[in-house]
Amino acid sequence: MTNTIQFPDFTRLDLRAGTILDASPFPEAKTPAYLLRIDFGPDLGILKSSARITQNYSLQDLPGRQVLAVVNLPPKQIGPHISECLVTGFPKEDGSIILATPEQPVPNGARLC
Numbered sequence: 001m002t003n004t005i006q007f008p009d010f011t012r013l014d015l016r017a018g019t020i021l022d023a024s025p026f027p028e029a030k031t032p033a034y035l036l037r038i039d040f041g042p043d044l045g046i047l048k049s050s051a052r053i054t055q056n057y058s059l060q061d062l063p064g065r066q067v068l069a070v071v072n073l074p075p076k077q078i079g080p081h082i083s084e085c086l087v088t089g090f091p092k093e094d095g096s097i098i099l100a101t102p103e104q105p106v107p108n109g110a111r112l113c
Contacts, residue, residue, distance in 0.1 A: 011039035014072035015088070015112035016040050017102050019048070023062040026050055028079040034059065035081060041109025044071055049086040068100040068112060 018038040026033045032054040039046050049069065070086040077083075089097040102110075 009077055013070055015068055016044065016067050016071050017106045017110045017112075018044075018069055018071075018085075019107060019108050020062045020065050020067060021046065023059045025059070026079070028081075030079075032060070033078075035085065036062065038067065038069065038085065038087070039108050040069075040071060040085075041068070041107060043109050047071065047080065049077050049083045049085045049087050050081060051087045051089070051097070051099075053087075053089065053097050053099060055094075056092075064088060065103050066108075068102070085113070094095075 002104045018040040021037045021039050023036050026035045029050065029052075031052050033052045034054060035047045036051055037046055046066045047069075067087060068088045070088065073086055075082045075084050088100040090100060091097055
């Protein structure tokens with residue numbers, strides 16, 4: 001079992017759905033990754049992130065895809081870029097990442113509850 005947290009700890013995470021607007025190569029990354037611009041709706045706007053998802057997704061696969069991301073972490077410097085949110089996913093047995101996505105379309109900015 002993992003470490004137990006209290007419910008208020010969980011509620012501090014702000015997990016939102018957003019739609020990837022565009023993806024581009026991130027050649028400076030230590031581990032192969034893409035740069036993403038994600039639309040989280042009118043309240044949060046467009047945030048940037050990097051994601052190590054190159055093994056399972058091509059650049060052409062990503063625009064229009066909804067993802068689940070943590071949007072209330074502080075910005076993080078990743079090489080020459082600033083990541084403004086943390087895109088979530090699940091590791092496969094080989095260590096590659098599959099994006100966590102809503103099963104059906106939801107409004108951009110919808111909060112995981």
